[in-house]
Amino acid sequence: MHHRTFGGKVFEGVNHLFLAACALLCIFPIIHVLAVSFSGSTAAAAGQVTLWPVEFNLSSYKYALNNPQFLTSFLVSLERVALGLSVNMLLTIFAAYPLSKERSDLYGRNAYSWYLFITIIFSGGLIPWYMTVKQLGLMDSVWALILPGAVPVFNVIILLNFFRQLPKEIGESAFIDGAGHWTILSRIYLPLSKPALATLVLFTCVGHWNAWFDGLILMSSPHHYPLQTYLQTIMINRDMSLFTTASQEELKMLSEVSDRTLKSAQIFIAAAPILAVYPFLQKYFMKGIVVGSVKG
Amino acid sequence: MEKKASYPQILTTAVLTAAILVLAACSGNHTTNKESNPSSQASQTSNDNTGDAADSTAEIAKGKYDSPITVTSVMGLSDQVQKSVAIKPDVVNDNIWTRGYEKDLGIKIKYLWTVPGAQMEQKMNVAISSNDLPDIIPANPRQFKMLVDTGVAMDITQLFDQYASDFTKKMMEADKNIGLNQATVEGKLMGIPQLNGAIDAASMIWIRADWLKNLGLEPPKTMDDVIKIAEAFTKNDPDRNGANDTYGLGLLKDLTGGFAGLDGFFEGYHGYVNGWIDDGSGNLVFGGIQPPIKSALAKLAEMYKNGYIDKEFSVKDTAKVAESVTAGKVGMLYGQHWNPFYPLQDAKNKDPKADWQAFPIVSIDSVPAKPMINGSAATFYVVNKKMKNPEAAIKLYNYFYAKDPAISPDFAPAYHGKNGEQEKIPDQNYQLATMTSFYPQQNLFIHQSVNKYFNEKDQSVLENYWVKDNVEQIENYKAGDNKLWSGYAWAGPDNSAFNVIEFYDKNDRFLQNGYIKADTESTTQKGATLNQMRSETFTKIIMGAAPVDEFDAYVTKWKKLGGDDITREVNAAK
Structure with missing residues (x-):
């Protein structure tokens, strides 16, 4: 040096x-x-x-872990991540692979791309979104948290760009050897894209784990709230003016509700799974960016 | 080519969206103006199998539906009910109230959704915007106005008159019809008010009596005394710890509010920072731009300069000021009756010597200071025009007044639920009722009865459920349970919050805000900007970053930026 x-x-x-x-x-x-x-x-x-x-x-941790609402919400969140991750990844891969092909290979490729891309720029807004989910009969079910965002277009674009950077010749030679698209995707593209996939898995997990707003609007009962929605309800800054005319029973709950140690314990338990996942996926995350840039 | 393909997409989306919105609006305006045809006559009586209270129950209900009807509503869950839901997930749909409604009234309740109380507003806004509304809609004043303006709310003037029980009407009288007045728009009753005690909102001064004692000071009689106490609490080491680490007056960045605000301080100067007052000629003027506010600000700037107010108050929210209070850094603040429960109980837990006591606000001159009170309702139950049996809403309302208030002839304690036993019996709690409303003088009544028990040894007051509950807690506090101090400081016999309210009540001190109806058009549009401007100007003046005369510039700007419009509208709508 x-x-x-x-x-x-x-x-x-x-x-x-x-x-x-x-x-x-x-x-x-x-x-x-x-x-x-x-x-x-x-x-x-x-x-x-x-x-x-x-x-x-340790009393706040004891209390949090004995709090039935906290545990219920924790399970809802786990369910959401498991279902959401499978649906999102499956659809991302199935959308990205054909779109990564040349225009000559996939008729109307650009139209499909634009169709997806427009949803990134324009959204219907809160009320149409709410009404759509309601009319589809999804309200109050875990699918309401998963299906409206089933195709994460941003992830599709990341993955299709990654696919495009893979040397075309690998796919072509496999094709000559008699492999179909399923084989090329599952035996060649996916194994070669591990870094990109790991990154997307991380994005998706974190996204589902941290989402709270849709839970609040689309679930009809707090019993079905995912963890972050529940946490939001306990962390939200209370409108103190409401206590002006609160009854005595409500007032008595105040000291319990304002307990900061309890809130902190619940925040920490909620953050723990993500903190635990990060180190394992981090190495792919770094590599994914580096590998991508070199090949580009 | 492909790029152009996107325009039809956008167009379609836009057209569809517009169509949806129009449809939603149309169905909102869709009126079912047929005279509601009361399927049950007032003469109809309930079956005898409703139990021993059959006669009075019949009166409450004014008729049970023979074939049960279904009424939809939604519910914002209190903290207590959220705990109950965690224990018994279906508690909202199956509890002592829903069973009572079905048995005594023939009404089945179906909740379209429930949400923690803190997020009720947001969730309800979405429901209103998408016109996804139940039969009975609990609304805050802003939403109430929206529901009236969009034609969702039903005119229930006649229904209420016809179906309200005698006891319900008695409660309205006890409220001096303030709540009904708030729910009346252009002479029509458009919602049922959830009554609370308007007088409970009066400002008071909370002071650490142990600090007063340490310094040999008396409770304040005049505004000058308040300043002197603030000075002594700042400079004379009131906690006797040898360190200069305390200050006189707790203040939060919002400047007004029910804890560590300045409302009571301004009232000492006869200024009403958020209120509408009569200008002497029958017109209402905004209190927040009147000269007394300027004098008070000048004094506050002086106090800040001398260090009586936390130098960093402008960044401290409720939780941060509460921290200072709990840590024993603050000895005095303007607040409301609920302060003992939060955060003063925390201070008491931390330091059992912290003896917070409540005192009436004091005046700068010989004219007594008057605390301003607002309306008695902050929630309105709007009856949806599409509701098939609108009288059922009033029956549900009657039912609550029959079963919940301990002064009602039909009072049944199980419906109210017992403090601290909700974990064992989660389905017995007054907060599970579809509609709630309270005896407006409930808290004052409790205090006065508690006083009778402690001062006159009157055992008979214990027959009342509320009183018994409170007396027990205060006795337990006196026997050494420090955690129950809040109940004592709230309604107890010695310098409690309700000693102060009682003092105001006896001496006719309350000043009714001149305008208590829902925000006017301009307030909705410009109120936030004006409040922001006020908060900035006042903060600057108090911190000495701007001279006191900045107030005059603020008044001019306030008028120009919408204040004049608001004043006009308020005078037209009062």
């Missing part, structure tokens, strides 16, 4: 400091939430917790 100039060293130093600061900014809130979740509720209410738990205890 060449001897670096002074300027180069300074640049590198500043760079490291800057990146470290960015990383700290990202991780600080997570550590804070973790610290609050392990703290005593009065210490948390008094704002005494920053990065280390005060009055360490």
Whole structure:
């Protein structure tokens, strides 16, 4: 390696400091939430917790894990991710493969592409979306959370571009050897696209796990809420003016509802699965981008 | 070529969307103006098998449907009901109320959807926009106006008169018809108000009495005393910890509101920051642009400069101010009756010495300060024009008033549900009723009865369910259960929130806001901008970033940017 100039060293130093600061900014809130979740509720209410738990205890985790609504919602979310991931990935692959072919191979390819692409730019808006889902009879079922977004067009475009970057000759030679499209897709394209697929799996999982708004609008009962929708209901800033005329029973719930340690524990448990998935897919994620750029 | 292919797509989408919207609007305007034909006559009585209360139940219901009818509604779930749903998922559709409706009234309730109370507004907005509405629609004032304007709401003036039970009418009288008045548009009753206590919203001063004692101070009698207390709480180490770490007046960035706001402070200067007041000639003017507000702001700027107010108040929301209170940094704030439950109970848990007590607001001069009160209803049950048996809505309303208030002759405690037992019996809770409404003086009544018990040793008040419940909690607090302090500070006999409300009530201190109906057109359009401008101007003035005279410029701008329109509309609609 060449001897670096002074300027180069300074640049590198500043760079490291800057990146470290960015990383700290990202991780600080997570550590804070973790610290609050392990703290005593009065210490948390008094704002005494920053990065280390005060009055360490596990009671909020015990409470959260015994909270039937939390568990129900957790299961709904798992179901949603499992179903959503299968449907999304299947349709993404089936849409991306033909669209990655030449125009001469697929009649009307560009029309199909535009048909899909328009949905990225234009959407019907909230009310038509709601009415469509309702008229289709999907309300209050887990499919309402999956089918309206069954074809993630953005993912299709990523994958079809990845397919296009694969050398055409591989497919052609397999074709000459007698392979059909199913074989070419399943035995050649998919194994070669692992990095791209892993990235899309990650996107899809995170997307489904974190979505909360559709759950709120399309589910008819809180019992069917996915986890993030449930979390939103406990985290939302309450309109304090409503308490002006609240009855005594409602008021008595206030101190329980405002418990920050409990909220933090639930946030952390909800974030844990994604935090656990990331490291395993991260390596593909990095590689996917690099591989793509080299081949391009 | 292909690019052009996209235009038909867009066009089709646009046309379809427009068509859907038009259709939705049409069905919304579709009127079924037929005189509702009450299928059940008032003379009809319920069967004797409804139990021992058959006679009075007959009166409540004014007739049971022989063949049960189905009524649809939706429900915003309270925190308590959400817990119940988690324990018993079908509790909303099968509980003591739904069973009672079916048995005593012949009405089956079907909920189209339920949603946690905090998201009720959002969910209801979507339902209104897509005209996907039930028979009985619980609406906030803004949605109420929308439902009236779009012709969804039914005129129930006559029905209400005909079907409301005697007890229901008594409750309306106790409310001085304020709630009904709020639900009346151009002389027609367009919704059924959910009554709460308007007087409960009055401002009060919460002060740490233990700090007063440490410093040898008396509770405030005048505005000057408030400033002196703020000064002493800031400078004289009221918590005796040897550190200069406290300040006098808690304040949140919103500047107004039911906790750590300034409403009560302005009222001390006879200024009404969110209210409409009579200008002496019968016209209403907006209180927030009157001279008293300017004087109060000047004083606040001085207090801020001297450090009596948190230097960082402009970024502190409720939770952040609550943190300071719990940490024992604040000794005084303007608030409302509910503050003991949150966040003052947290402060008490943290430091049992924290002795927050409520005091009436005080005046800058010899004219007594008057707290402003608003309407008594914040939720309206709109009867959908398409509803087949609209009188059923009023029967459901009567039914709640019959079973829930502990002063009702038909009161049945199981319908109300017992505090803290919802985990064992999740289907007994008044919040599960399709329509709720309360005795407007309920909280004051509880307090007065509790007082009789503690001060005059009157045991007879315990016959009332509410009173018994509260007395038990206060006794338990006195016996050492610190967690129950909030009930004591709320309705207890010594400097509690309702001591203050009672004081106002006895001395005729309440000032009724001149305009309590739904927001006018211009308020809906421009109100948010005007509030934003107010919040910025006031914050700047208090923090010394702008001179007090900035207030005059603000008043001019307020009028120009829509305030004059709002004033005109309010005067026309009052």
